[in-house]
Amino acid sequence: MTAYDHRHFQQVRWTIYIILILAYMLVFFHRMAPGSVSGDLTEAFGTSAAALGSLAAMYYYIYTAMQIPSGVLADTLGSRWAVLAGSLVAGVGSILFGLADTFAMASVGRFLVGLGVSTVFVGLMKSNSVWFSERQYGSISGLTLLLGNAGAIAATGPLALVLDHYDWRTVFVALGVFSIVLAVATWLKVYNKPEDAGFPSVREMEGKTAHAARDQHWLKDLRAVFANRKLWPGAVYDFGITGSFFGFVGLWAVPLLRDLHELDRSAASLYPTLATVAFAIGCLVAGMYSDRVGRRRPVLIGGAVVYFAVCLGLWLLPWGPGPLAMALFVALGLSAGCFVVAYAHAKEVTAPALAGMGIAFVNTGLFLGAALFQPIFGWIMDLLLLAAGRSDYGVAEYQGGLVLLCAFAALALAASLLLHETHCRNIHVKHD
Template identity: 50%
Template structure:
């Protein structure tokens, strides 16, 4: 029971870490999706093609992808506090540089630094969730993390479009950089890596059980254990298809698609992405909670992935969308997409508890590798379809891009069949 003075201290430290690192995660989501709302501003400022714009936006995802496994190693060795603080400083510098950039090359460097800095927040958050919450509540805590993080994606849609009526996009990113630096300082001073660091017992000890054993070998021995476990890998493909297509679409191509195919202005298009991302935030929380309560992972994951795939069909064929129908479609699409979040729980649960950071980081590579591939690939497909045409962009130009994202989504649906059902507990517990 968490009712003694040490237990109250435990709760205080748990929620302090959750809020501070969670706010850093909010900023990572903001940076992930903001290019969609300012795509036309970026094209005007840097005179870019669709492929170049996709490449600029994807710079964030390239470095984010590369950093996932190193972040897992750092979270399991240095600890989340130090990693989040250093990442916040790097992201802050990158955001300011992006906001002040006068060329595409400088903007790309700024975007790369942002991606490098914020790439650590989520894996560190999962590591903190693994030590500050019960195993049986991990998916729920992770869903709450996604719900909190998605405040950033919501802010990057309609609220950002509204703010751009008063300040330039450059000012927005300078302010975001300053916030990153503030959160870095708070993380360094207030976050604790685990209860033992504050002289407190772990949750398992409070339940009268032995703590999970620490990893005895070198970090690369632990990484090899994770990489050699064939049950780690299916989740990577689930993330690549579901998360990758969602981030590529919601983070860059949704607003231009709605503008060019359905004739929406920026405000109406960003309203749709707001509903998409709000659905994602709500779905992530309830999917995790539903899975924990049912004690199952795969059925919930499969149902969500199938629904998400079906949502692409009206967009692929340009089915006319009234205002209400469009909002409902985008909301349901967002609600179903976070079924991929359960793959993090599965990856953690089929590997030793001490290696949870590495296990989740390997799977999480898929989300950002998929986005890094799809954002410029979709842009290339659009440019290729429109090559030589003097007419405005339309459905025929976007169909190949939508088909690419649907194809990746279907790949995830197949990959779910290869995930091991963990019944919401460690396989070696």
């Protein structure tokens, strides 16, 4: 085993992790913030429900399209360049969004935010795959999503409180500046892998043989990832569960509570805040539990069953503000949090050198789901409103959107039954 300074290694590893996780918290904030500023955006730009859905989903459109390129970038140039470039672009986009005086300019800003942050998550997960042991990957993935969700939590209730004192434009400009600061920190402190910082690989530290490096052009590697049938169920799983969760909680939950139950923004934001906190906890618990029992498939199937049941409850039960609604939103977040295990599953059914592409492939499903869910939900509402000949959204319109939520959940449940069990070990590596 190669000698190394263990204390120095820990210091470098966690410094890298902290910088990348701060960038990832901004990813989540930008993802969820439209729900809290939906009223401000409607007032500023005079948008319909469908147009608001499209503006919010602009983030998801480019984020979805960029997942595979982000995986290629992480596997070729490394996490450092992926996160650095992404943070710079996202910072510029956030500033532009905050300064926008037209709907078109706001859309461009939102597009740039989505383009920038699209590289951060895959870069972070790729970094985790080389800086942490394989047997810790489910747990570190859960911790990553838990901390990342602090950004999502900040974009719900806390953001609503901040907006009582500061203009929404000021918030997004400030976040853009912070993103650029993180880009500088990434340049100065982040290394792609332990070897770049003078350490042996994590596997060598454990007395094992280092994983083989990529040995062919990335296009051939990418074709191999697309041809890997064991990856597809995970992508569909994330499309159905997390795509609909982000789409609903990140945009439509607050308007639903406002329009149907006459809650103001602060009161309505409590429920998506609860869902987001529960989601963060669910990610940590699911990742740790999966590592502990040495299984991936039962955790993912169990999460899909509960998520589908909760979605049915939101659609069919006569719930209103209070304990039942809180319980439903908490259960929605906890069950959706099981999705984090799909990333560990993706890494384990993909050759180690292609971990970035494998994770990006599954992540594409998630954001394609959110990109479609948000505008389709708004389109259904507008269609039902037009058919009813009314001017205000009511129960029938939101019920139509909740049917869409149930359909996405059902698709994820079906996909979960097709997942391959890895027993928390990479199936492409010979194990002792």
